[in-house]
Amino acid sequence: MAGTHHSPSCDGLSTSDVKGIVDQLSTVPDGSIAITGGEPLLRRDIVEIARYSAERIKTIISTNATLVTEELARGLGALPVIFQVSLDGASARVHDAVRGAGAFEKALAGIRLLQAHGAGAKVEVCRTLVGQPDDDFDALLEFGERLGLGGIRFLFLARLGRAEDNFD
16 A cells, blocks of 8 residues: 555564454354554555455454545445544544644544545544543534444543553
């Protein structure tokens, strides 16, 4: 995928290793697989993996959506995949306070690209509860309705990775 940013070290498991795991999990009745990270869109083979997985088992991609390009959205958007996008507020003021300056606009652009390429209501938002203002809950629900999101999930912060060092 030309024009996207990838690091060879972020791929971890090989494509065939991931496909082998998908094959094993696809035997579980009513099972599903969540492709997460870090950031799974950093993988060079994410479209191939998502397609392979979606053909065999319910597939969810958990992403911040900031790396979604036109090319990536064309490859992923029409797949029968649920996209869970990390969005910690209904505005740049709230989201960027958690994720960094400019993250809200990049995530919103990624959501819109996925929807424009067939994802539609298969895009959901996951908000990690980390002390955002109370009035943002209603704003996020209205925001999700305006965008035609498939749902909004609220998650508690897990004390892992950077969160363990920054947990107050």
